[in-house]
Amino acid sequence: MKAPGPENLSPQAHLNSKENLNFEEIEVFNRLTRVELTEEERRLAVTPIETAQDERRLMAIHFHPEWTPIEFIEARLKRAFPKADDTLIIPTQHNQIMTMGPWAGVEADVFSPSLSQKIQLLIHFKSSALTKAGPLMEMMERTFSYRALQLLDVIEALSMPDSEIQKELLKTGLAGQALEIASQYALKVAGLVESQKILGSQRSVMLKNRLLSDFIQALGKDLPPSLMGEVLSLIKLIKGIVKKRLRPTCFFSAQEVIEEARSIDAGVVIPHPPVFWPVLLDDLDVDGWEVWNPSTPSHAVFLINCLSRAPKGRRPLLAFMGDDTHMSSKIRPKMLDDKVGSESEIGFQHPWFDAKVQQALKAAGQSRERTMDEYRSRLS
Numbered sequence: 608m609k610a611p612g613p614e615n616l617s618p619q620a621h622l623n624s625k626e627n628l629n630f631e632e633i634e635v636f637n638r639l640t641r642v643e644l645t646e647e648e649r650r651l652a653v654t655p656i657e658t659a660q661d662e663r664r665l666m667a668i669h670f671h672p673e674w675t676p677i678e679f680i681e682a683r684l685k686r687a688f689p690k691a692d693d694t695l696i697i698p699t700q701h702n703q704i705m706t707m708g709p710w711a712g713v714e715a716d717v718f719s720p721s722l723s724q725k726i727q728l729l730i731h732f733k734s735s736a737l738t739k740a741g742p743l744m745e746m747m748e749r750t751f752s753y754r755a756l757q758l759l760d761v762i763e764a765l766s767m768p769d770s771e772i773q774k775e776l777l778k779t780g781l782a783g784q785a786l787e788i789a790s791q792y793a794l795k796v797a798g799l800v801e802s803q804k805i806l807g808s809q810r811s812v813m814l815k816n817r818l819l820s821d822f823i824q825a826l827g828k829d830l831p832p833s834l835m836g837e838v839l840s841l842i843k844l845i846k847g848i849v850k851k852r853l854r855p856t857c858f859f860s861a862q863e864v865i866e867e868a869r870s871i872d873a874g875v876v877i878p879h880p881p882v883f884w885p886v887l888l889d890d891l892d893v894d895g896w897e898v899w900n901p902s903t904p905s906h907a908v909f910l911i912n913c914l915s916r917a918p919k920g921r922r923p924l925l926a927f928m929g930d931d932t933h934m935s936s937k938i939r940p941k942m943l944d945d946k947v948g949s950e951s952e953i954g955f956q957h958p959w960f961d962a963k964v965q966q967a968l969k970a971a972g973q974s975r976e977r978t979m980d981e982y983r984s985r986l987s
Contacts, residue, residue, distance in 0.1 A: 628798055635825045636799040640813040642674035648938040652679040655687035656937070657952045665691035666979050667954040668712070669729055669878055669897065669929025672698050674812055675938060677707050680953065687954060695979050696954070697731045702751035703812075704744055706734045710986075714878065716750055718858040719886055725855045726883045728864060728893075729929070732873035733986060743867040746859050753857055755806065755814045760849045762793040762819065765842070772848060779844065785837035788830070789845075792823045816846050865892050874986050876927050879903045880910065887913065894982060895925030899958045901951045902931060907958050908967045915971035925982055926973040928956035 644652065652675050665688045672680050677698070684696065697712035698705040704713045712731045719726045732740070764772055765786070776782035796819055805811055820842050827835055868875050875893045877886060881903040887896065898910040907928075914924055932951040958964045959975045968974055 628795060628802070632795055632826060633799065635822060636796070636803070639818060639821050639825070640803070640805060640810045642809055642813065644675070644679075644938065649679065651938045652934065653682040653686065655683050655952055657955055658687050658689075659691075659955070660689060662688050662691055663693055664975065664979065665694040665696065665954050666956075666975060667696045667930065668731060668876070668927060668982075669699050669714070669900070670932040670953045671700055671714075671934060672705060673700070673934045674809070675934040677705070680707065680934070684954060687952065693979070695983055699729050699731075702747050702754060704737075704740070704747055706737070709734055711737060711740075713747055715747060715864055716754060716858055717861040717864045718855045719861050719883070719889065721889055722883060722885055723855065724883065725853065725858055726861060726886050727878050728861060728868075729876040729878050729897075730864070730868045730873050731876070731982075731986060732868070732871050736871040736873070740871050743864070743871065743873075746864060746867060750858060751811075752807075755811050757849065757853070758814045758816055758818060759797060759800070760852075761816055761842070761845055762797045764845050764849055765793040766790045766797075768845075772845065775844060775848065776841070779840070781837055781841040781844065785834065785841045788827070788834070789819075789823070789838050789841050792826070793819060796822055816849075861886075861889070861891055872986065874982055878929055879931070881906050887917070890918070892921055893924070894922065894985060895927050895978070897929045898926045899928040899956060899964075900931050904958075907961075907964050911964070911967040911971050911973060914973070922985070923981075925978045926968060926971070927978060927982075928959060928975075930954065930956055 665684065667684070680698070684691075688694075695710075696707055697710040698707050699712045699714040701714050702716055704711055710731060711734045712729065715728045715730055716725055717728055718724075730743075737744075768776065768786070773782065776786060800806065800814065803810070805814060820839055823838060823842075824835070827838070830838070865875055869892065875891075877891070877893055877896045879900040879902050880887055880896050896910060896914060898914065899907040911926055914926055917924055930951045930953055932953045936951070956975075959968075
């Protein structure tokens with residue numbers, strides 16, 4: 608399989624447009640892509656939406672600090688769990704290895720050859736292993752760079768729609784003024800990405816597909832609501848087409864990434880498996896599955912039962928739950944695409960204490976305590 612390389616990461620020359628950029632456009636773009644926190648955002652970052660005053664155990668092995676400094680996460684957790692003295696806290700940024708105290712982690716996009724699609728893996732290891740994690744770090748850096756450019760793929764599709772896209776636009780009636788406006792703004796964003804040198808910088812984490820929609824909404828206040836709706840619908844349509852064209856073979860395979868993870872004694876967990884069910888039959892060398900995640904909240908008992916019947920592999924499978932908290936939903940809620948993130952909180956996985964879930968866990972020989980204790984020993 609061909610791994611993503613520099614030749615795959617260069618935007619097309621026609622995207623490097625810097626024409627007609629005014630002060631307001633530059634200011635809006637910088638505001639939408641800034642990673643520095645305001646005073647209010649600092650306050651929100653350290654203020655949990657939920658607390659467990661008497662809880663002694665704290666497990667958080669699937670959450671995303673994004674651009675929130677780790678010290679703010681630590682302060683937030685101290686307020687949320689003031690008495691916790693038995694902890695396993697590991698950040699899992701998308702394709703970016705991060706450390707927090709003795710632990711390091713990442714949520715990796717990988718390719719499943721048997722499914723012919725992208726899946727995800729949570730990888731956790733001791734921070735001290737970073738000195739020998741060079742190959743894994745390079746894998747993640749290249750994957751992150753590839754994913755960061757999906758926005759430019761959307762821009763390219765808007766500014767130079769091919770025959771398939773033109774056909775879809777004609778079906779929807781969005782190929783007229785809406786396309787012209789979206790294309791103009793798209794080229795401005797491309798020019799700003801280049802002129803602000805976003806790629807490869809800390810701000811590259813902000814290069815998400817929704818950036819274009821946010822940019823247009825901030826600057827297009829004089830557009831009639833109906834036309835703005837058409838522009839946003841068009842962008843959503845193009846995003847869908849671009850995502851379907853995502854080249855999974857540009858990702859490293861699940862097996863390649865797992866082998867590198869195991870070489871540094873890392874643990875591997877399959878997150879939110881309902882998103883890609885068949886991977887559970889792939890006999891991957893993993894430590895367990897997430898049986899609950901806010902994005903797939905209705906399958907906990909079913910997944911626990913499946914876990915108990917899964918073939919016994921290299922080591923017993925463990926039941927995990929991930930709150931999957933994204934800190935952007937806490938400090939910049941207006942940037943949130945849906946309500947899932949606003950309801951989650953780092954370290955809180957309430958189904959552990961649900962009566963039906965507890966019954967299933969007990970029957971399967973699983974528990975939060977067992978997962979914490981055994982997984983921690985595997986990572987040591």
